[in-house]
Amino acid sequence: MKKSGVRISRSDSAFAAIVYLLAAISIIIIIYPLYFIIIASVSEPSAVSNGKVWLFPHGFTTDGYKALLQYSAIWLGYRNTIFYAAAGTAWALAVNIPAAYALSRKDLPFRMPLNFYYLFVMFFSGGLIPTYLVVKDLGLFDTWLVMIVPFSVSIYNVIVARTFFSTSIPADLLDAAQIDGCGNLRFFFSIVLPLSKAIISVLALWTAVGIWNSYFNALIYLQDKAKMPMQIILRNILITNQMTSAMGTGEAAQVALRQANLIRYAAIIASTAPIMCFYPFVQKHFNQGVMIGAVKG
Amino acid sequence: MSKASSNARTARFFHRLRASTGLYLLLLPSFILVLIFAYRPMYGVVIAFKDFKPALGIAQSPWAQPLIKHFLKFFNTYQFSLTLKNTLALSFYSLLAGFPFPIAVALAINQMRAKKFQLFYQTVSYLPHFISTVVMVGLIILWLSPGNGLIGQLYGIFNAKAPNLMGMKSAFSSVYVWSDIWQHTGWNSIIYFAALSSIDPTLYEAATVDGASRWQKIRYIDLPLLMSTAMILLILSAGNIMNVAFEKVFLMQNQANLSASEVISTYVYKTGITQTQYSYSAAVNFFNTLCNLSLLIAVNQVSKRLSNNSLW
Numbered sequence: 001m002k003k004s005g006v007r008i009s010r011s012d013s014a015f016a017a018i019v020y021l022l023a024a025i026s027i028i029i030i031i032y033p034l035y036f037i038i039i040a041s042v043s044e045p046s047a048v049s050n051g052k053v054w055l056f057p058h059g060f061t062t063d064g065y066k067a068l069l070q071y072s073a074i075w076l077g078y079r080n081t082i083f084y085a086a087a088g089t090a091w092a093l094a095v096n097i098p099a100a101y102a103l104s105r106k107d108l109p110f111r112m113p114l115n116f117y118y119l120f121v122m123f124f125s126g127g128l129i130p131t132y133l134v135v136k137d138l139g140l141f142d143t144w145l146v147m148i149v150p151f152s153v154s155i156y157n158v159i160v161a162r163t164f165f166s167t168s169i170p171a172d173l174l175d176a177a178q179i180d181g182c183g184n185l186r187f188f189f190s191i192v193l194p195l196s197k198a199i200i201s202v203l204a205l206w207t208a209v210g211i212w213n214s215y216f217n218a219l220i221y222l223q224d225k226a227k228m229p230m231q232i233i234l235r236n237i238l239i240t241n242q243m244t245s246a247m248g249t250g251e252a253a254q255v256a257l258r259q260a261n262l263i264r265y266a267a268i269i270a271s272t273a274p275i276m277c278f279y280p281f282v283q284k285h286f287n288q289g290v291m292i293g294a295v296k297g
Numbered sequence: 298m299s300k301a302s303s304n305a306r307t308a309r310f311f312h313r314l315r316a317s318t319g320l321y322l323l324l325l326p327s328f329i330l331v332l333i334f335a336y337r338p339m340y341g342v343v344i345a346f347k348d349f350k351p352a353l354g355i356a357q358s359p360w361a362q363p364l365i366k367h368f369l370k371f372f373n374t375y376q377f378s379l380t381l382k383n384t385l386a387l388s389f390y391s392l393l394a395g396f397p398f399p400i401a402v403a404l405a406i407n408q409m410r411a412k413k414f415q416l417f418y419q420t421v422s423y424l425p426h427f428i429s430t431v432v433m434v435g436l437i438i439l440w441l442s443p444g445n446g447l448i449g450q451l452y453g454i455f456n457a458k459a460p461n462l463m464g465m466k467s468a469f470s471s472v473y474v475w476s477d478i479w480q481h482t483g484w485n486s487i488i489y490f491a492a493l494s495s496i497d498p499t500l501y502e503a504a505t506v507d508g509a510s511r512w513q514k515i516r517y518i519d520l521p522l523l524m525s526t527a528m529i530l531l532i533l534s535a536g537n538i539m540n541v542a543f544e545k546v547f548l549m550q551n552q553a554n555l556s557a558s559e560v561i562s563t564y565v566y567k568t569g570i571t572q573t574q575y576s577y578s579a580a581v582n583f584f585n586t587l588c589n590l591s592l593l594i595a596v597n598q599v600s601k602r603l604s605n606n607s608l609w
Contacts, residue, residue, distance in 0.1 A: 012511045019408045026402075027421050030479070033440055034425075036447055049445045051453045095330065098323035109314050114324070121331060124590060126338025127582035129569040133344075133355070134337050150334045153327045184319030213429030216544055220570060231431045238435030239548055254444075261445055268432050268439075275427045280420050 041065070041265035045258030064266035067259075074237070074267065077230035084147045084229055085211040092152040092207045097200060099153070100161030101188055104169075122155045128220070135221055146221045147211075147229070157203050164199040165192070202285050209275060230271055237267050345580035367580035376564055384560040387546070388538045390474050396531075398482040400523060403489035404515055422483025434548040437476050438463055463549075466557035473549060473558075492526045493519060528604055535596035539589045561585045 040048050044059030052058045068074065102108055103115055125131070140146040169192055177187045193200070215231035222228060241260065340355075345367055347358045361367060371377055402422060409415040428436070440447045443459040452459040462468040496518065504514050543562040550558045561581065569578025601607040 015511045016408065016410070019405050020414075023405060023409070023414075023418055027418065030421055030425060030483075033436070033447060033479075037436065037439070045445075049449070051450045054450065095326045099327035102320040102324040105320055107313070107317070108320050109310070109317055117328075118331065121335040123593060124339070124586060125335065126341050127579060127586060128565055129575050129579040129582065130338035130341025130344065131334065132570065133341055133351075133575070134334060138333075150330065153330045153335075158327070184317065185322065188319070188323060209427055213427070213431075215429070215431055231429055234429075234435065235431045235548065238431060239438065258445065261439065261442075264435060264439060268435060272428055272432055276424065279424065279427055283420055283423065 037265055037268055041262070041269050045255075045262050048261070049258060061262075063259075064262035065270075067263050068266045068270060071237075071263070073225070073228075074230065074233045074270075076226065077228055077233035078271075080144075080227060081212060081230040084144070085208050088148045088152065088211045089204055089207045091148050092154065092157075093200065093204060095152050096154060096157050096203065097161055097193075097196075098188065100158045101165050101192055103158065104162045104165035106166075118155055118158060132220060141221055142223045142227070144227055147217060147227075151217060154207070157206065161196075161199050161203060164196065169195060198285070201282075205282055205285060212275065234267060234271055238264050342579060342583050344576050345583045347576060349576040349579075351575070361576065365580075367577045368584060370577060371581050371584065376559065379556065380559055380561045380564045383557060384539055384541050384562075387470055387473060387541050387560060390470050391477060391541075392531075392534055392538070394474050395478050395482075395485075396527075398478055399485035400489055400527065402482055402486040403493055403523075404519055406486065406490055407493045407519070408511065408515075419483070422486070424483070425480040426484035428480065430542075430544045431548060433476065433480060434545060437472060437549070441472070463551065464553040466554040469549070469554045469557040473545065477545075488530070489523055489526060492523055496522055525604070528600055532593070532596050532600050532607075535592050537589065538592050539585050 036053070039055075039057045040053055041064050042060055042062060043053045043057045044061055047053055047058035099118075103111070103118070105111070108114070135141055135146060135150060140150060173191065174187065177191060182191075213231065215229065215235060218227075218229050218232050222232075344355055344358065346361055346364050347355070348361050348366075349355065349358045363369075406415060406419060409418065425433075439445070441462045443449050443461045446459075448459045448462070460468075462472055500518050501514055504518060509517070539561060541560045541562060543560075543566065546558055546560050547563050547566065550563065562585070565578050565582045565585070568574045568581065572578075597607055
């Protein structure tokens with residue numbers, strides 16, 4: 001080792017050790033509860049309630065998953081969610097990205113009032129019932145369109161993309177294109193978009209995860225069981241039925257409760273695994289997005 | 298002369314407007330959506346001052362007598378002080394307890410010299426953020442179920458019987474806040490980590506030459522630089538003090554904890570959507586929005602005075 005003028009002091013290595021120790025503890029706090037769900041989902045329910053499931057599954061069983069396969073509502077919900085996530089993400093990008101670009105252009109006439117027009121709705125809204133009445137008036141209540149179109153403008157995402165455009169599309173590029181007679185639309189579609197894959201993929205991921213996980217719009221605006229997204233079905237399995245199945249005492253009720261919990265573990269894993277497995281591969285993009293937004297929030 | 302130049306300016310402006318047609322086309326879809334689904338409901342707020350009848354529509358429905366009838370009704374119910382108290386308590390608890398953790402995590406990540414471990418740590422700590430609210434509440438219920446869950450095991454080590462936290466109204470706010478901290482601390486640290494990575498490395502080098510320890514570098518370089526980020530985030534969350542996340546509170550509610558878990562947003566939902574008292578619910582909601590807006594403006598003003606950090 002080359003010895004520089006400055007030695008690494010003993011207190012600094014102690015400090016580093018403490019940082020790593022705390023990091024290790026917090027990793028256990030994050031991972032273990034999730035790991036517990038995984039091993040509980042394949043363990044005998046009575047072993048779970050007797051506290052035998054600790055580090056490894058006990059009395060291996062796949063009954064929870066088998067019961068879940070029989071539960072057709074959740075697979076219908078799964079299908080609906082995939083559709084809402086795919087269509088909703090495509091639509092949201094088609095709406096938000098062009099808006100962000102237009103707002104990023106310094107030469108846009110009425111730029112200030114337009115920015116205000118978009119920002120204002122972040123701080124003031126008509127509220128639940130007035131919005132609900134608008135959706136009803138337009139005949140969008142209980143249609144699949146309500147899950148995709150009305151609430152697709154995300155002001156936060158527009159701001160992030162606007163920041164990206166104004167910092168990473170050089171002004172010279174626009175000047176050169178304009179001298180060559182290239183119009184705004186063509187410039188956007190054939191020059192700006194290809195240069196913006198990073199921000200497009202970030203917003204696509206954010207939007208898709210958001211739709212995958214959301215249940216509020218479905219709770220308010222949907223009634224038809226066949227249109228319900230997965231999160232609504234999950235709510236029935238995980239939370240609403242919790243109260244009813246916990247009622248009653250005695251051995252039979254206890255067994256039923258344990259069986260129901262087994263299905264719950266399996267449902268949590270089946271619904272969350274896609275995102276959890278996919279996420280580490282795209283993590284870098286997610287962070288970049290936050291960083292772009294942080295430059296000038 | 299001056300008329301000619303003003304004519305020329307007008308002509309230039311119209312030329313610029315025409316040249317920007319493409320940009321306006323790009324803006325149009327989002328402009329219309331915001332108009333219909335954000336601004337039109339703002340007009341709909343007038344139903345808070347009317348006796349709204351769906352058959353008559355907003356314009357034809359009669360004005361409430363007196364105009365603030367629904368507001369007065371809300372102020373006179375026992376739910377007013379209950380929901381207001383619960384909303385504020387939950388918000389301030391979240392804000393205060395949740396505030397230091399992301400900063401600490403960002404500082405710690407920034408201190409990790411082993412890059413592979415740093416990446417691993419980031420991946421793990423961001424992971425819970427992607428769990429949906431429904432699943433999160435499902436997890437909370439399963440973990441805290443005294444007979445089957447993690448908590449039963451934990452108490453089992455000490456041969457004690459676990460309490461049923463989900464059934465205790467005194468435990469509601471802590472369960473809500475600490476599960477939130479568990480889920481979002483890692484993710485919320487990203488913005489601070491981004492601020493830390495933008496610090497000029499020569500500052501650290503100079504500090505090293507001066508014999509500063511790692512702790513001193515955090516104390517005198519990192520923390521002061523994080524303060525402005527923290528201030529902006531604090532202002533933004535002040536504007537949301539009254540907007541306790543509806544989704545999570547609503548899902549965590551049960552008969553046993555209702556007196557601690559009924560907040561304004563869940564009350565708006567129940568009176569509006571479930572009981573269809575449209576005008577009343579809109580009034581409660583509007584009251585909430587006004588409180589939020591004034592809090593945001595007030596905190597922003599204070600912050601502008603004290604630290605020069607401001608949203609506008």
